[in-house]
Amino acid sequence: MADPSLIDQARSPVSTAPDPVRATAWLEALPAAAALFRRTGMLYAVNTLGREWFVVDNRAPLASQSWSVVLLPLGSSGSTLLTRVASGESPTTQQVPLGRDGRIADLRAVPFDDELLLLTATVTAAGDEHRTMSARVDRELSALMMLTPSSVRITDVAGRILQSNGAADLEHAAHRPATVRELWELDAPHDVANNRPLSFLDAPAMRALAGNLVRQQRLEVRRLGAQRVIESSAAPIRNEQLEVTGVVLLDRDVTDHDRLERQLHERQGREAELQHQVTHEREHLERLVEERSRALIASQEDRLRDRRLTAVGQLAAGVMHDVNNALNPIMAAAYLLRHYAESPDAVRDYADRIQKAAEIGAATASRVGRFIRQEPVHAGGDEALDLSAMVEEVLDLTQPMRLRRSSDAGEVVIVRQCAPTVSTRGLPGEIREALLNLVQNAVDAMPTGGTLTVRTFEEGADACLAIRDTGVGMSADVRERAFEPFFTTKGAKGSGLGLAEVYGIARRHRGTATISSVPGRGTEVTLRLPRAVGIETADAIPDAALLPVIPHHILVVEDHDDGREFLRRILMAAGHHVDAVATCAEAREKLASGAEIPYDLMLTDVGLPDGSGWDLVRYARRKVPDVRVGVITGWEPIADTGESHGAEFILRKPLRAAELQAHIAGRSAPASTTE
């Protein structure tokens, strides 16, 4: 503290203000940091200790430096004291802690004369205890500063950098900044958020000196010749009076972090993009597959339709061929009959010829009927079949096709090696279809002619059928895939369904289909179906002419006039007593009133004008259970077996007289085997 007597000493020789040189010499004598200020606030004189303690710019005139700057190291205390004294308060003193080392400054401000004010600062050393603690805090702080990867600087209130850590010292290796101003000049910071150069007053250190807390301000700075991005933070350091006495500056270099983050972001972006592409691609593929599948199904349906049309055409050709062959002799014989009507021998001869030809026509019609009445396995049940007989039918049916082929190219020779009967059970329509497909394939395989061998035989529990050709044969590949639906090597001409159907039909009949083939030599396809015990065929029906006729009382129900009349006459010719009616109503009436002479048998058509023949059958079963019933049907599929309706037998048109009479005599095969 400045001694009051010294002040008096200084005042006494001069009543007015001393010149600065003298004043300075006088100040030097004081054992304190001391400075004289004009009442206007500008510096007048300062001693050496004062220059050390205060902020005095040695290059600038003293009169241009104000106490608010010069006394910065004392916080605002110095200037506050002086202001109070300048405004007439009595001289005052104050203690101010200096720095962090525990030293205390005793401040004293007094009016020196009318014009000048004197400020002295005497530094008192801190106590031992305080020093020890302070030293420890210092060491801890140093350790902390060493550890952090951020750069840390501590400044005093004038912005002089008092302390910095290693990270900070590396930033500007060539020139270590001594003040925050120098640091700002070296960094040339650019404000990233606002995209403009950062003014010195906006620098984090300056804002912290002004009492603000600055958190992570993003700046682009120039360091070691490169542009770096930093996050700069700054906090004011305050004394006990909460006055700012310095700042802590903390910079974190986030350039690499930013780059990594950017890369990560880009990568995530690319991944999302890729994911999007994959999804898009997959959707595209799915759409494509769906479209193709739809197109494929459509084309398969087309093929199926084409194939059915082809089959129908084939069938029609076969039928026409047979029907014409049958009609020819009938027309000729009818003509000749009229011509030779007087000769009983000729009449009988032509009648025989007409009957034979008509039989052929009838056989064709019944074959076609069977073919088009294909009923699924579950609906119609199966029938006893003779594979040998079916082979004959199919060969007949395919004859026109084979003939056409033969005339185009080489001839196809047919060799039959069939056992007399090979019995199985199944759907005749399906078996016929399978045979048709196999014959078709064999013929296709022999474009320049060859031999088609058909064999039927029994082997163990199997009824077998084999069709062999001397055609092109199949490679192993083709053989493996031949049963696949739609697999064909015939291009647009093939449907690829033939063998698939054969396979399916064999399976449905609890049998197998196998292929053996040698490329260039030929192919044999074998069907094996479960064998059945023998069946009665039409041949087994005894010749009616040989049977003794027992006269029956018969009711005929048929709406077709010619049909009814012929039926009546045939029955009467055989010695029966016949009533014939055209409707269900009439038939019911006859049955109900027939007690006088009871009917033995009713023969009824199915399609009647006022109902179905089946209704009539049920009516008869209920009302007159003793009357036997036979049904005659044209083309209708028999959805149910005759027995369930109570019919004893079912006959198909055209009627064969011999067959009819065998049934009437009660000596025929059961209704279900009769076609």
Ligand code: ADP
């Ligand atoms: P498609 O006759 O319409 O081609 P299939 O299912 O009947 O269809 O036959 C499939 C394929 O099997 C034929 O395209 C053919 O390559 C082969 N194939 C069938 N039968 C024979 C055969 N008898 N000889 C040689 N190859 C045959």
Ligand code: MG
């Ligand atoms: Mg085929």
